[in-house]
Amino acid sequence: MSDVFFLAEFAAGAPVHSAQELASGAAELARPAGGSAVGLAYGEGATDGAAGLGSWGAARVLVLGEGKAPAITYAAALASAVRDGGVALLAPATPNGRDLAAAAVGLLGVPAFGPARAVRFEDGRLRAEASTLQGAWVTVSEPTDGASAPAVILLLAGTFTPQAGSGEAAVEPVDADGGPLAEAHIVESHAEGKAAVNLEEAQVIVAGGRGVGSEQGFAQLQELAGALGGAVGASRAAADAGWVPYQLQIGQTGKVVKPALYLAAGISGAIQHRVGMQTAENVVAINKDPDAPIGEFADLFVVGDLFAIVPKLTDEIRRRKGA
Amino acid sequence: MKIVVCVKQVPATTAQKHYTSDLRLDRTSAESVINPLDEYAIEQALRLQEAGTVESVAYLSMGPDQAVEALRRALAMGGDEAYLVTDGALAGADAWATARVLAAALDKLAPDVALMGMASDDAKGSLVPGAVAAVRGLPLLSYGSELRLEDSVARIRRLNATGYDIIEAPLPVVASVTDQVGEPRYASLKGIMAAKRKPLETWSLEDVGIDADDLHGAALTRVIEVRPPEAKAPTERIENVPAEEAATRIVDWLSARKLI
Numbered sequence: 001m002s003d004v005f006f007l008a009e010f011a012a013g014a015p016v017h018s019a020q021e022l023a024s025g026a027a028e029l030a031r032p033a034g035g036s037a038v039g040l041a042y043g044e045g046a047t048d049g050a051a052g053l054g055s056w057g058a059a060r061v062l063v064l065g066e067g068k069a070p071a072i073t074y075a076a077a078l079a080s081a082v083r084d085g086g087v088a089l090l091a092p093a094t095p096n097g098r099d100l101a102a103a104a105v106g107l108l109g110v111p112a113f114g115p116a117r118a119v120r121f122e123d124g125r126l127r128a129e130a131s132t133l134q135g136a137w138v139t140v141s142e143p144t145d146g147a148s149a150p151a152v153i154l155l156l157a158g159t160f161t162p163q164a165g166s167g168e169a170a171v172e173p174v175d176a177d178g179g180p181l182a183e184a185h186i187v188e189s190h191a192e193g194k195a196a197v198n199l200e201e202a203q204v205i206v207a208g209g210r211g212v213g214s215e216q217g218f219a220q221l222q223e224l225a226g227a228l229g230g231a232v233g234a235s236r237a238a239a240d241a242g243w244v245p246y247q248l249q250i251g252q253t254g255k256v257v258k259p260a261l262y263l264a265a266g267i268s269g270a271i272q273h274r275v276g277m278q279t280a281e282n283v284v285a286i287n288k289d290p291d292a293p294i295g296e297f298a299d300l301f302v303v304g305d306l307f308a309i310v311p312k313l314t315d316e317i318r319r320r321k322g323a
Numbered sequence: 324m325k326i327v328v329c330v331k332q333v334p335a336t337t338a339q340k341h342y343t344s345d346l347r348l349d350r351t352s353a354e355s356v357i358n359p360l361d362e363y364a365i366e367q368a369l370r371l372q373e374a375g376t377v378e379s380v381a382y383l384s385m386g387p388d389q390a391v392e393a394l395r396r397a398l399a400m401g402g403d404e405a406y407l408v409t410d411g412a413l414a415g416a417d418a419w420a421t422a423r424v425l426a427a428a429l430d431k432l433a434p435d436v437a438l439m440g441m442a443s444d445d446a447k448g449s450l451v452p453g454a455v456a457a458v459r460g461l462p463l464l465s466y467g468s469e470l471r472l473e474d475s476v477a478r479i480r481r482l483n484a485t486g487y488d489i490i491e492a493p494l495p496v497v498a499s500v501t502d503q504v505g506e507p508r509y510a511s512l513k514g515i516m517a518a519k520r521k522p523l524e525t526w527s528l529e530d531v532g533i534d535a536d537d538l539h540g541a542a543l544t545r546v547i548e549v550r551p552p553e554a555k556a557p558t559e560r561i562e563n564v565p566a567e568e569a570a571t572r573i574v575d576w577l578s579a580r581k582l583i
Contacts, residue, residue, distance in 0.1 A: 011484065070490055072453065072463045095449075095466045095481075102453025103463075105419050106426075111543035112418050112450055131552065133340045133348070133445065140548040147543040154448060183462040184492040187478070192486035204582070228583065236502070246468075246482055246503065253360070253441065253502045261582045271336055275447075282580060284573060290562060300576050301560050308566035309573075316574045317583055 002035030005082050005150060006090040007097055008053055008061065009071065013045035017201040018092035018157060020056045025160030026090050027057030029119065033087075039169060040064055040081055040089075042074045047171075054169035056162055061169040070184045071096035075103030077176040083108065086150040088119070088126055093154040093256060094200070101152045103181055111143045114154030115256070117279060126151050134271050135278050156279060157200035158258030192245060197231040199250065204230025204261045207250055207277070210237040211266020211287065211306060218243050220310050221265060227317040233257065235273050251276035265306045269294025286310070324472060324494075325379045326368045327434040328402070329425055329451070331358040332386050332393035333444045346546040347415045348445060357393045360440035362400075362507035367470050367500050368438055369401040369508070376472050379403050381432065385413065385424050391523060398518035399510035405521070406432070410528040412535035417542040418446065422454030424538075427531040429459060429497075436477060439499045441466055452499040462492035468503035 004026040008019035019039070026037035036059035041050045043066075050061040064077040078100055082089055091101040093115035105112045113119075113128035120127055125142045128151075132139050143151050199205060206225040208218055218232065225232045232248060239249040250257055252272040262280035267273060269285070269292055277283070278297070285298035286306045295301040302309065334340050334353035341349040357365075371377040380402035384390045387409060394405040408428050413420065429437045437459075442449040456463035464470070467479030468487070478491045479498060510518070528535050561572050577583045 070488075072456075072465065075453075075457060098449040099453045099463065099465050102418070102422075102448075102450040103457045105450055106422055106454035106457025109419060109543070112448060113544060115447060127547070132447075133334075134336065135552060136340060137342065138550050138552050139346075139546045141544050141546050144540065144543055144545050147539070154450075180460045180462055181456060184464055184490050184496075186488045187491045188489040189483065190486040190488070198484075247484065252444075261577070282582060284576070286569075295558060295560070297555075298558050299556065300573065301558050302569050302573060303560065303562035304564075304566060304569050309569050312566050312570035313573055316570045317577075320574060320578070321583065 002030060002033035003038050003086045004030040004035060004088045004090065005038050005040055005086045007092060007100055008039040008041040009092070009096055010041060010043035010045040010049055013049065015049055015053060017198060018094065018097065019053065020162035021157070021160045022090045022092065022155065023053050023056035023058045024163040025155070028160065029088065029121065033121065035087070036060065038062065038086065040078055042071065044068050050171040051168040054167040055165055057165065058169040061171050062174045063171060064174050068186060070186065072099040072103060073178060073182040073184060075100060075107065075181040076179040077174045078104055079107040080176040081174045082150050089150040089152045090119070091152060091154050093156050098154060101154055104152050109148055110150060110152055111147045112152040112154070113141055115156050116153050117156055117159060119153050119155065128153050131278070134275060156256055156258060158279065199231055199233050199248065199255045199257050202231035202257070203259050204228045205233045205257060205259045206230055206263045206265065207233035207235065207267060208238055208265050209235035209267030209273070212238060212243065213266070215243045217307070220307070224263070224310050224314045227314045227321070228261070230259070230261070235267050264294055264298070265310060267294055268292045269297065324377045325381070325434045326371065326377050326436045326438050327381045327383050327429060327432050328361070328364050328368045328397070329437065329439045330361045330365070330382050330384045330393055330397050331443050332356070332384065332390040333358045336444065342549045346549050355389065355392065357396055358440055358443045360442055360444070360502060363502050363504050364438045364440045364500050365397055365400055365402070366507040367504040370505065371470070371472060372401070381405060381434070383425065383428055383432065384408070385416070385421055394523055395518050396510065398521045398523070399514040400508055401514065403521065405523045406526060407523070408526045408528070408531055410535070412528055412538065413541050415542055417544045418448050418450040418454060419543050420538050420541040422451050422458055424528070424531060424533060425451065426455045426458035427533050428526065429455065431531060433495070435494045436470070436472065437497045438470070441499050441501045452497055456497035459497065462496045464490055464492055464496050464498040467498060467500045470498055470500055470504070
C-alpha cells in the first residue's frame with residue numbers, strides 16, 4: 001500500500017490549519033506511487049467535517065473520535081486505523097500531533113522522524129530532512145531495513161502549502177477500544193480572554209520581546225501587525241512578564257512558526273527563541289543593542305529605538321498601502 | 324507516593340557539536356549538561372516532595388557511562404536515588420528504542436508518576452513521554468504547566484487555544500511538564516556533597532529484561548546524510564539613522580520583496 005496517512009485535528013467544528021496543509025502534503029507525497037491521502041480525523045466537528053478534507057486532497061478519512069478530549073485518547077483508534085497498510089503517517093509538530101505520533105511509535109514499533117522541514121520518496125525510500133543541533137546541521141534520515149510501516153513524520157507548520165480544490169472524501173468510522181491511553185480526560189476548561197490568532201497560520205508575524213517593556217508596548221506592535229495584515233507573537237520573556245498570554249509564545253517551548261515575514265522587535269534572539277522562528281522566510285529585527293544575537297541571523301537588522309521606529313513604520317506602511 | 328524523573332544528558336547549548344563518522348552525534352567530546360527542560364521536571368518533583376505529597380524522588384537516565392554526571396547533578400538538586408541504563412548495544416538509540424528501554428526500567432521501578440521534560444535540546448521530537456506511556460500501557464498527561472497529585476489521581480494544567488484545561492488520569496501515569504512549572508533550583512554546595520553519598524545504580528539491558536536482539540540495532544531510523552545548512556545572504560544592517568529614515572528603508576526593503 002502506498003497510501004499516506006495524515007492527522008487531521010478539528011477544533012470548534014473546523015479542521016485546524018495543519019489538517020489542510022498535511023492533506024495536501026500527503027496527496028503530493030502519495031501521488032507518484034499511485035497512493036492516496038488518507039485522513040485520520042479527531043476532535044470537535046471531526047465527524048461532520050471529515051468529508052470536507054477531500055477538497056484539500058484527502059481521498060478517504062477515517063474518524064478516530066469526536067468531541068473535546070485530550071488528543072492522546074484517540075491513540076488506540078489511530079493504531080488500529082494505520083496497522084494494515086500505508087507507507088507514512090504525517091503528523092503536525094504540535095503538542096497534540098506529537099502525542100499521537102509518539103503513541104503510534106510505542107504501540108506499533110514504527111520509526112519516527114522530525115520535526116522535519118521536508119519529506120520525500122527517493123529510490124523508493126522515505127526520507128525526512130530536519131534541522132538539528134539548534135540549526136547547526138541539516139540531517140537526512142530514513143527507516144532502517146526491516147522497520148515496520150507506516151513511518152511517522154512530524155512536520156513543522158508551513159512545510160506544505162494547502163491546495164484548495166473540490167471533492168469529498170469517503171468517510172469511515174474507526175472502531176477501537178480506547179485502552180489505558182484513553183483514561184486521561186478534561187475535568188475543567190478555562191477560557192482566558194479572546195481566542196488568540198493561530199500563529200502557525202500567520203504569513204506575517206510581528207513579535208515582541210523583553211525590549212517591548214510592557215503590555216502597552218505590545219499595543220504598538222498590534223498596530224503594526226494590523227497594518228501588515230499579520231499577527232502578534234512574543235518571546236518567552238514577554239510571556240513570562242505577563243504582557244501577552246502564553247498562547248502567543250514563539251520558541252522551543254512555545255509555537256514553531258514559518259511565516260513569510262517575521263518582524264522581531266526588542267527580541268535579543270536567544271537560541272530558545274531562534275528554534276521557534278528560524279525557518280521564517282524573511283526576518284527583520286529591530287533592536288537597540290547592535291550586538292544582539294538576532295543581528296547575526298536576521299535578513300535585515302535595524303539598530304535603533306523600537307518605540308521611535310515602530311509607530312513611524314506603521315504610518316509608512318499604511319501610507320503606501322493607501323497609495 | 325513515588326516519582327521517577329527521566330533525565331537525559333545532552334551537549335551544552337553553547338558547546339561545539341559534531342557528528343561521528345557513522346553520522347551519530349558525538350556525545351563524548353562536547354561539554355554535557357542535564358537537558359535544560361528536564362530540570363523543570365526535577366523542580367516539579369522536588370516541589371511535590373517538599374510539600375509532602377511525594378515521599379521519594381528517583382532519577383532514571385539512559386546513556387553512555389558519563390551520563391552518571393547528569394544523574395549526580397540531579398541528585399545535587401535533591402531527591403533520593405538514581406539509575407542509569409547503559410549498554411554498548413544502545414549507542415545511537417532513537418525515540419522508539421529509548422522509550423522501550425525507559426519503559427522496561429520504569430516497570431521495574433514502578434513509580435506512581437514517571438515524569439519527563441517536554442522535549443530534549445538535541446532530538447526535539449518530544450516523542451519519548453507518549454511512547455513510554457504507550458509501551459507501558461498507562462495514561463499520558465503531557466505538557467503540564469503544573470502537576471498535582473491526590474490519593475489516586477494525577478492532574479495537569481495544560482494550555483489550550485484560549486486558556487487552559489485541567490486534565491486528570493488515574494495513577495500510575497506518565498507525565499511531562501513545561502518550563503512554566505517554576506524556575507529550577509541551583510544545586511547548593513551542601514547538595515553537591517550530599518549527592519556523592521546518594522545511591523546510584525547502573526543497569527545493563529539485561530538488568531531491565533530487554534534482549535538486545537529485540538532492539539533492531541537500537542534504532543528504526545538512520546541518518547544517511549549530515550550537511551551544514553544552506554549559506555544565507557549576509558545580514559543587511561540599518562544603523563545610526565533617524566527613526567523616520569529607518570522606517571522608510573524598512574518599508575523599501577519589504578516592498579522590494581513583495582512583503583507589503
